[in-house]
Amino acid sequence: xxxxxxxxxxxxxxxxxxxxxxxxxSQSISTYLxxxxxxxxxxxxxxxxxxxxxxxxxxxxxxxxxxxxDFTLTMSNLQPGDFATYYCQxxxxxxxxxxxxxxxxxx
Amino acid sequence: xxxxxxxxxxxVQPGGSLRLSCSASGFTFSNYAMHWVRQAPGRGLEYVSSxxxxxxxxxxxxxxxxxxxxxxxxxxxxxxxxxxxxxAEDTALYYCVKGTYDFWSPYYDYWGQGTLVTxxx
Numbered sequence: 612x613x614x615x616x617x618x619x620x621x622x623x624x625x626x627x628x629x630x631x632x633x634x635x636x637s638q639s640i641s642t643y644l645x646x647x648x649x650x651x652x653x654x655x656x657x658x659x660x661x662x663x664x665x666x667x668x669x670x671x672x673x674x675x676x677x678x679x680x681d682f683t684l685t686m687s688n689l690q691p692g693d694f695a696t697y698y699c700q701x702x703x704x705x706x707x708x709x710x711x712x713x714x715x716x717x718x
Numbered sequence: 719x720x721x722x723x724x725x726x727x728x729x730v731q732p733g734g735s736l737r738l739s740c741s742a743s744g745f746t747f748s749n750y751a752m753h754w755v756r757q758a759p760g761r762g763l764e765y766v767s768s769x770x771x772x773x774x775x776x777x778x779x780x781x782x783x784x785x786x787x788x789x790x791x792x793x794x795x796x797x798x799x800x801x802x803x804x805x806a807e808d809t810a811l812y813y814c815v816k817g818t819y820d821f822w823s824p825y826y827d828y829w830g831q832g833t834l835v836t837x838x839x
Binding site for chain 2: 612643645649661698705709712
């Protein structure tokens with residue numbers, strides 16, 4: 612199975628900050644990398660698919676980049692509703708695997 | 719509007735069985751692969767199982783292979799997960815997830831709210 616490693620596991624940030632989360636795959640996954648946002652008590656929500664494509668309705672201050680084994684999710688101008696846990700997921704090979712999550716908290 | 723509503727969760731003793739259901743609406747159910755993903759309390763997301771749009775192809779995580787069976791009834795727009803030989807480590811919130819193509823899903827675009835399975839004596 613492909614292992615997905617996210618860093619950091621948690622971070623504190625302020626409203627208006629720019630935040631970057633990293634996801635590393637144990638082997639190349641081309642661009643088959645997705646990002647999900649999960650708020651407490653809610654189901655995960657798709658943010659970005661295939662590395663950099665924004666899901667419908669997701670604000671443009673979210674962006675994704677990368678290829679191969681290294682990927683990033685960047686959130687600019689952090690808003691109160693962005694404080695949540697973020698997961699990356701690879702779908703390059705079966706089984707699809709998730710990163711351990713990054714919790715973004717308010718400083 | 720896409721809706722996925724899971725049911726069937728509950729408290730079950732170790733070694734017991736349970737069948738989860740997911741009722742789908744708002745899209746052509748028979749056109750899409752479907753998936754189950756679980757989340758243990760306070761933990762991250764774990765892939766469980768997938769089924770192709772016609773039910774002909776299934777995949778399982780190693781952790782549930784030979785214990786869980788995924789199936790679907792396209793006439794009822796319903797996805798199922800039959801779980802047996804349950805252990806404490808199967809305790810989790812089980813999410814029903816819509817796929818994005820008929821056979822495999824490069825991403826998961828809609829998730830249900832989940833149904834909680836607790837395995838305990």
